[in-house]
Amino acid sequence: MNKRIVGAMMTALIVIVVIVWSFPFFELISASFKSPADFFSSSFLPEHPTTENFAEIFSDPKTGVMLRNSLIIVTITTIVSVLLGTLSGYALARLGLRPWVIGAVIFVLLFFRFYPRIAMVIPFFVMMRDWGLFDTPFAVVLGHLSITIPFATWLMLIAFRGLPNEIDEAGAIDGATLPQRFLHLTLPMVGSSMATAGVLTAVLSWNEFLIAQSLTRSNNPVLSTGVASFITDAGVKYGSMAALSLIICLPIVIFALLMQRHYVAGMTMGAVKG
Numbered sequence: 001m002n003k004r005i006v007g008a009m010m011t012a013l014i015v016i017v018v019i020v021w022s023f024p025f026f027e028l029i030s031a032s033f034k035s036p037a038d039f040f041s042s043s044f045l046p047e048h049p050t051t052e053n054f055a056e057i058f059s060d061p062k063t064g065v066m067l068r069n070s071l072i073i074v075t076i077t078t079i080v081s082v083l084l085g086t087l088s089g090y091a092l093a094r095l096g097l098r099p100w101v102i103g104a105v106i107f108v109l110l111f112f113r114f115y116p117r118i119a120m121v122i123p124f125f126v127m128m129r130d131w132g133l134f135d136t137p138f139a140v141v142l143g144h145l146s147i148t149i150p151f152a153t154w155l156m157l158i159a160f161r162g163l164p165n166e167i168d169e170a171g172a173i174d175g176a177t178l179p180q181r182f183l184h185l186t187l188p189m190v191g192s193s194m195a196t197a198g199v200l201t202a203v204l205s206w207n208e209f210l211i212a213q214s215l216t217r218s219n220n221p222v223l224s225t226g227v228a229s230f231i232t233d234a235g236v237k238y239g240s241m242a243a244l245s246l247i248i249c250l251p252i253v254i255f256a257l258l259m260q261r262h263y264v265a266g267m268t269m270g271a272v273k274g
Contacts, residue, residue, distance in 0.1 A: 025249070031242035039238050053243035062221060063244075069137045069216075070206065070223045077144045077205040082198050085152025086190070090182055092153075093160035094168060106157070109150040120146065121214045128215055135217045143211035148204060152197040159193035160186065199259045206252045223248045 027044070032053055034046040041047055057063055092102055120143070128139040163186055171181040209224045216225060227244050230237040 028242055028246055028249070031238060032246045034239050034242070036237075036239060050239075053239035054247075056240050057243050057247065062226070066221050066223045066226045069140075069220055072137045073140050073144065073212075073222060074202050074205045076138075076141050077148055078198050078202045080141075080145060081148040081152040081201045082194055084149050085154075085156045085197055086187070086194060088149075088153040089156025089158075089160050090186065092157050094165075094182075094186070106154065109154045113147060113150045113154065117147070117210050121210065124211065125214055134215060135220050137216075137220060137222075139215040140212050140222065143215055144205045144208060147208075148201045151204075152201060155197050155200075156190065156193060159190040163189055195259055199256055202255060203252055206248070 030045055031039075033049045033051070035048045035050045035052070038046045038048055091097075092105060124139075124143050124146075125134070128134040128136075128142070133139040133142070167185050167189075168181050171185045176185070207224060209228075212222045213225045213228065216222060221229070223244070227241055227248070230241040230244070
């Protein structure tokens, strides 16, 4: 088959996939401008466009509190996860541990990354209550770190193992200490992987709902739990819910786009070792 035809078919397929995956986001944008009456209509576009939904969001003083708490949680979670994940990944990849030890650590990391989050809600609730951290952003940070640190460590372990051992050996021959080899030789080579870990950690922490909902109340809400506050006994405020959801999407989308080049490089790093 002609290569041009195959290329055209692949392009068309990609366009279709992108449109299908983007449709919910476009629906969210449309819903954020709909009036309450428009939600009883089958029309995709709002019949009576309004900005009252956004006005309600920005006029509510709790919106600022939610944004502040979310930024605090995401910033601390991302920095701590990338820092500890990088150090742990380097230690596992370069300190000459026995294979069964590394295998056991990887198993534990993946277990804590993928086991059901609902299983950790009650233990974390009890711990945060006893420690006096319940209904604070730091309780959510600790909950998120239990998920993001294992993931960041696993990702950085793959990145460090993708680097030739000869790099560290050459540094050792030249008299470089272990910290010097880490900081000046290997760390600059995994910058893209660190960016990838940072992006994925930030997205996970920003969007996470279950832990935040379980460890906070009305005094210190976050953006993800704020969406659920529009479900009341009097009904569901779909327009306000859509408006806040759109506001939540924009910062993390912009952040991901700014980090796109590093993210793609980090995802492909280690695919070919040679």
